[in-house]
């Protein structure tokens with residue numbers, strides 16, 4: 001039961017998928033004048049665009065593909081540097097490398113998202129992109145990131161893979177930068193097993209992203225293609241079964257987010273009522289965050305380590321995949337001229353913050369994020385109070 005969407009699975013998704021099974025049309029392209037062709041992927045794109053307030057949307061087969069298509073749409077060239085935070089999933093880096101770019105790692109701050117001050121320090125003459133990651137559903141400080149982009153004339157691709165439905169200053173995440181990339185894997189706010197979505201308000205970027213995801217074709221393969229294909233693409237298409245499942249989940253997204261926000265608020269209040277000394281909660285940049293996790297931060301690394309042990313959990317630094325320090329495949333990466341640009345402890349501030357932080361589950365139950373302790377989207381009020389009391393009882397002797 002890893003992501004919130006899995007808890008809300010029901011007849012709606014089953015019904016959508018059955019319609020595709022009965023229609024016999026499994027590919028996103030079918031005979032438009034056959035009423036039996038249900039056009040689930042196309043409908044998903046329209047509804048996703050409407051939900052986020054974006055003008056254009058392309059459904060793809062993963063969040064990684066969405067990131068690659070976004071970078072290609074913006075014309076990434078070999079050797080272009082892309083600022084990426086050191087706390088994210090490896091895909092934020094691997095997508096850049098796969099299309100010829102060079103990820104340049106930045107520190108995070110107490111929000112566990114990109115530190116804009118460090119990002120500015122890492123800008124070189126080769127920097128062309130910023131890839132802020134709305135990590136664990138928390139919107140980045142987009143005001144400062146967009147100001148940086150403007151000052152240095154950089155493109156912004158928002159990695160919203162963990163933050164579908166989140167908002168920042170009244171706008172949905174993914175609509176602030178040039179493009180926004182989303183994942184529908186099983187750990188995400190809603191899921192379709194796997195899958196991805198890409199949004200933008202720019203028609204040319206939409207056409208280029210669409211072309212990259214489908215062998216250079218114009219959107220929806222409409223019109224005469226021969227002579228009109230401007231770039232070499234791949235096949236990252238979403239199929240109708242995935243589209244159907246995702247549609248069932250998308251229509252529940254508002255309900256899922258409301259549930260997460262209410263349960264997280266209750267969990268946090270109940271912990272606060274315990275009067276623990278010396279713990280804080282991570283900085284959240286906008287109340288419209290996704291509320292998938294509750295992160296507590298301790299004054300020292302030692303206290304956090306003791307608390308994690310007592311909770312039978314881990315500090316975020318030791319939680320696995322999402323910390324650059326633990327990405328052996330990245331640390332072993334060598335450039336064409338033999339340099340090894342990434343190494344352990346290269347981001348001391350990030351290391352320190354992650355060693356002082358523990359993630360408590362609310363909607364994402366993922367040991368890979370260190371969220372072994374906490375509640376689920378199905379927890380009742382009584383259970384939430386009980387979990388908060390248990391947390392306070394365990395942590396109080398450690399930090400007072």
Ligand SMILES: Cc1ncc(COP(=O)(O)O)c(C=O)c1O
Pocket residue numbers: 061062063064065088089091092133159161162182183184185187194195196
């Ligand atoms: C921050 C972030 N970026 C990118 C991705 C890649 O998404 P996908 O697994 O759908 O390729 C993920 C998925 O875990 C993620 O968490």
